[in-house]
Amino acid sequence: MSTENKQFTISIYTENNIGLLNRISAIFQRRHINIESLNTSPSEIDGVSRFTIVVNITESQMKKIQGQIEKQVEVIKAFYHTEEEIIYQESCIFKMRSNLLFDERQIQNIIKESNARIVTVNRDFFVIEKSGRKEEIDLLHRELTVFGIMQFTRSGRIAVTKDEMKISSMLKALQH
Amino acid sequence: MKETQTIQNKAESTATTERISGSEAVIKCLLAEGVETLYGYPGGAIMPVYDELYKYQDQIHHVLTRHEQGATHSAQGYARISGKVGVCMATSGPGATNLITGIADAQIDSTPMVCITGQVGSHLLGSDAFQETDIVGISTPVTKWNCQVTKASQIPEAFAKAFFIARSGRPGPVLIDITKDAQFEEFDFTYQKCKGIRSYKPVPDTDENALKAAAELINAAKKPLVVWGQGVILGKAEEEFKAVIEKAGIPSAWTILGASAIPTAHPLNVGMVGMHGNYAPNVLTNECDVLIAIGMRFDDRVTGNLDTYAKQAKIIHFEIDPAEIDKNVKTDIAVLGNAKTSLKRLLPLVNKNSHNDWHQEFKNLYEIEFEKVIKHDLHPTKEGLTMAEVLKEINIQTKGDAAIVSDVGQHQMIACRYAEFNKTKSNITSGGLGTMGFALPAAIGAKMAAPDREVVMIAGDGGYQMTIQELGTIFQQKVPVKIVVLNNEFLGMVRQWQQLFFDKRYASTEMTNPDFIAIAKGYSIEAKKVTERKDLKTAIKDMIDCEGPYFLEVRVEKEDNVFPMIPTGASVSDIRLE
Numbered sequence: 001m002s003t004e005n006k007q008f009t010i011s012i013y014t015e016n017n018i019g020l021l022n023r024i025s026a027i028f029q030r031r032h033i034n035i036e037s038l039n040t041s042p043s044e045i046d047g048v049s050r051f052t053i054v055v056n057i058t059e060s061q062m063k064k065i066q067g068q069i070e071k072q073v074e075v076i077k078a079f080y081h082t083e084e085e086i087i088y089q090e091s092c093i094f095k096m097r098s099n100l101l102f103d104e105r106q107i108q109n110i111i112k113e114s115n116a117r118i119v120t121v122n123r124d125f126f127v128i129e130k131s132g133r134k135e136e137i138d139l140l141h142r143e144l145t146v147f148g149i150m151q152f153t154r155s156g157r158i159a160v161t162k163d164e165m166k167i168s169s170m171l172k173a174l175q176h
Numbered sequence: 177m178k179e180t181q182t183i184q185n186k187a188e189s190t191a192t193t194e195r196i197s198g199s200e201a202v203i204k205c206l207l208a209e210g211v212e213t214l215y216g217y218p219g220g221a222i223m224p225v226y227d228e229l230y231k232y233q234d235q236i237h238h239v240l241t242r243h244e245q246g247a248t249h250s251a252q253g254y255a256r257i258s259g260k261v262g263v264c265m266a267t268s269g270p271g272a273t274n275l276i277t278g279i280a281d282a283q284i285d286s287t288p289m290v291c292i293t294g295q296v297g298s299h300l301l302g303s304d305a306f307q308e309t310d311i312v313g314i315s316t317p318v319t320k321w322n323c324q325v326t327k328a329s330q331i332p333e334a335f336a337k338a339f340f341i342a343r344s345g346r347p348g349p350v351l352i353d354i355t356k357d358a359q360f361e362e363f364d365f366t367y368q369k370c371k372g373i374r375s376y377k378p379v380p381d382t383d384e385n386a387l388k389a390a391a392e393l394i395n396a397a398k399k400p401l402v403v404w405g406q407g408v409i410l411g412k413a414e415e416e417f418k419a420v421i422e423k424a425g426i427p428s429a430w431t432i433l434g435a436s437a438i439p440t441a442h443p444l445n446v447g448m449v450g451m452h453g454n455y456a457p458n459v460l461t462n463e464c465d466v467l468i469a470i471g472m473r474f475d476d477r478v479t480g481n482l483d484t485y486a487k488q489a490k491i492i493h494f495e496i497d498p499a500e501i502d503k504n505v506k507t508d509i510a511v512l513g514n515a516k517t518s519l520k521r522l523l524p525l526v527n528k529n530s531h532n533d534w535h536q537e538f539k540n541l542y543e544i545e546f547e548k549v550i551k552h553d554l555h556p557t558k559e560g561l562t563m564a565e566v567l568k569e570i571n572i573q574t575k576g577d578a579a580i581v582s583d584v585g586q587h588q589m590i591a592c593r594y595a596e597f598n599k600t601k602s603n604i605t606s607g608g609l610g611t612m613g614f615a616l617p618a619a620i621g622a623k624m625a626a627p628d629r630e631v632v633m634i635a636g637d638g639g640y641q642m643t644i645q646e647l648g649t650i651f652q653q654k655v656p657v658k659i660v661v662l663n664n665e666f667l668g669m670v671r672q673w674q675q676l677f678f679d680k681r682y683a684s685t686e687m688t689n690p691d692f693i694a695i696a697k698g699y700s701i702e703a704k705k706v707t708e709r710k711d712l713k714t715a716i717k718d719m720i721d722c723e724g725p726y727f728l729e730v731r732v733e734k735e736d737n738v739f740p741m742i743p744t745g746a747s748v749s750d751i752r753l754e
């Protein structure tokens with residue numbers, strides 16, 4: 001197995017539980033694995049939550065982590081995927097000074113070309129939102145930095161897999 | 177506690193509804209789960225439950241230990257000797273934090289345990305109230321599962337899940353934290369035992385193909401070696417295990433926690449693996465052609481340097497916990513599932529064999545170990561007493577029927593190396609965590625769970641003093657445990673490392689000890705001290721003959737070392753005999 005670090009996107013289907021985030025993050029913390037991004041949300045299944053976690057580790061580490069995650073009582077199933085196996089999005093928002101919209105005409109072009117959109121404009125500031133792949137967001141960030149960004153934040157990754165997850169059929173089998 | 181609403185238990189209804197308080201519900205849950213004994217210590221936040229215990233004292237026996245850590249280890253000892261779930265209880269804050277060492281110990285040694293803690297009232301949560309501590313947060317990394325209950329109505333389901341999770345699959349400790357208002361609150365109680373949890377599969381399916389592949393490897397092997405662990409005992413698979421190794425004629429070695437699953441004297445039992453294990457199984461780990469690991473987890477104290485561990489061998493791993501597969505040692509064939517069912521299914525697939533030449537290699541290496549180590553341990557010619565000769569005498573006088581509860585240190589390694597076991601679940605010791613102070617309270621729990629068995633505790637002078645206060649529990653409960661302290665006036669195991677690896681700089685390992693006899697007598701426990709070999713036999717006879725608890729201090733050689741030894745980082749085959 002490769003000993004090189006790779007980027008993995010982990011999808012974890014869980015029961016809703018207050019303490020579970022703690023349990024899951026502790027698995028990474030104990031092994032000094034940095035979580036690049038973490039998102040929790042409902043999933044396609046009623047009452048089941050989905051964690052999406054991005055890490056850079058070796059595949060053999062990844063397998064062990066998967067085992068440790070699935071070992072948690074309230075975890076239904078954990079999957080991991082490489083970038084090629086998923087469709088993913090991250091999103092970000094920028095807050096910028098409104099006068100830039102008029103003084104720096106290229107900003108309009110940057111927004112258009114990067115497929116970002118303006119969410120709101122008022123007298124003092126305006127807000128740009130962009131969803132996309134990490135590199136696209138990085139690029140937009142670089143392009144806007146020169147004009148001065150008042151605030152910037154970026155979300156965790158969300159992803160769906162190209163192949164079927166098989167989680168619904170698994171749950172059905174568990175339920176009878 | 178949201179999870180009780182979302183997790184769907186496949187439960188079976190057992191009782192009718194009655195209106196009672198949360199604290200009474202706690203007792204009724206325990207009774208419904210068959211709990212007869214629990215260990216604990218009261219305090220403000222758990223007082224309502226103690227008040228109910230008072231009312232139910234004819235049905236459930238609460239043992240007041242002298243420290244909450246003692247309660248956890250007693251519950252562990254209880255669980256380890258009986259296979260039942262151990263239960264302990266404490267108040268919030270310091271009571272709860274005092275449980276942590278025992279919980280961590282139970283987690284790493286897969287001991288089923290349910291811990292109940294009181295918590296401040298729910299309106300005070302997060303306010304840094306008196307004796308408020310986030311015990312759910314603190315215990316999360318060392319529990320198999322935990323939860324906080326803030327409403328009485330959540331109690332039955334929390335307990336049902338707790339017991340189910342603690343005892344099913346790979347067992348482990350769970351913790352339920354109950355706010356004080358939930359203890360007072362009245363609700364309509366019914367109890368349903370938990371039959372399953374949607375997100376939790378305790379025992380993975382056993383793959384027939386994996387079994388066949390394993391059998392093929394075993395049948396083709398010229399030099400197979402079995403290394404078994406506690407999974408055989410926890411899975412109640414002793415008979416199936418014996419049947420397989422006897423049919424296939426495989427030399428079999430054990431990890432510390434696997435000890436006693438088959439008798440010490442069994443002809444296929446080739447001894448202990450690991451740091452202070454036997455010479456033959458350690459050396460031959462690196463010569464076998466197929467290594468069959470059964471219910472063990474390749475702990476670093478067992479494997480030594482992984483880069484040189486059994487590299488020549490094909491590895492088969494029988495294991496209940498999928499997360500253990502390939503965790504430390506890459507396996508060729510993993511057979512998931514409960515040891516009992518896997519081994520039962522494996523039996524018809526393996527061929528009869530005897531491997532006589534291969535067995536001879538074990539015998540040859542045993543002879544070397546005997547000459548270099550065992551002879552001097554068991555039949556010393558020097559004046560000072562050895563720890564091993566004490567064990568030998570205990571073996572003789574208990575005919576190998578005793579359960580040995582050992583603490584942590586040199587005496588533990590000696591106890592594991594030399595104790596002779598006829599019965600399973602007889603070696604009770606803190607393996608994974610190596611918790612000094614484990615033995616005395618664990619022996620209390622073991623004796624209470626198995627009153628018909630002789631329970632002999634072996635501790636060092638150091639570890640004994642870590643939970644010595646539990647003599648008070650023995651005194652009050654009249655628990656007839658036999659307490660043996662092998663006194664070398666040193667933190668011996670650490671001193672051994674200082675001697676071997678730190679140029680004999682004995683930093684803080686020499687101990688000036690109190691009068692242990694006087695202390696035992698202070699608790700009205702019969703006590704004797706042995707300093708000479710000639711008195712050993714009678715002293716042990718007096719101890720075994722004594723109907724009540726008994727304390728025996730044996731002054732042993734101060735600076736003896738435990739050998740063989742695999743120095744940290746060395747290969748199992750580089751095990752040192754001196």
Ligand SMILES: Cc1ncc(C[n+]2csc(CCOP(=O)(O)OP(=O)(O)O)c2C)c(N)n1
Nearest residue numbers: 585586587610612636637638639667668669
């Ligand atoms: C709670 C705890 N603290 C420290 C240690 C480290 N430790 C391991 S063995 C040992 C010495 C034990 O001394 P003693 O109980 O006298 O036993 P001996 O080795 O002398 O037989 C120590 C300090 C430990 N295992 N547990």
Ligand SMILES: [Mg+2]
Nearest residue numbers: 636637666668
């Ligand atoms: Mg000592």
